[in-house]
Amino acid sequence: MNRKIPFLCALAPIAALVAGCAGYGSSYGTHAAAPAKTAGGVLAGANGMTLYVFDRDTAGSGKSVCNGPCAANWPPLAAATADAASGDWSVVTRDDGTRQWAYKGRPLYYWAKDTKPGDKTGDGVNGVWHAATP
Known part of the structure; x- marks a missing residue:
């Protein structure tokens, strides 16, 4: 009788748990x-909704100049506290302390008047809002 088989069967759930957690690795706490x-x-x-950039923001400044009523119409793409910059992606801290x-x-930013994924109704608004391109 082979005693290794029951032992290996007992380890299977543990191996599955470890494999399931492997995705957390060094990226835990970051996006x-x-x-x-x-x-x-x-x-x-x-959510599939178009993202926009604002000409009045200075690239690389680490700030957003769209605050208050502006942010009500152009909600920022929120970043969680634990999210961190990577490659072309960075995080700015807004005037209200939230992260974007x-x-x-x-x-x-999103545009409040876009109603469904794929809408681009904010592109060109006031000549200063543009759909963000990769």
Whole structure:
């Protein structure tokens, strides 16, 4: 009788648990994947909604100048406290202390009047808002 088989069967659930946790590794506490994806040639949030950049933001400044009523119309792409910069992605701290994702140094926003994924109604608003491109 082979006593190794019951022992190996007992280890299987432990191995499955360890394998399931492997994805946490060194990325624990950071955003493991890009906070946006490309859809229709522009950047879109995880919800599929188009992301925008604002010409009045200075790329690389680490700030957003769209605050208060502006941010009500152009909600920022929020970053969690634990999210960290990686590659072209960085995080800026807003005037209210919340954090926002930026792509190539430019803070990213949604447009309140876009109603469904793929809408780009904010592109060109007031000549200063543009759909973000990869």
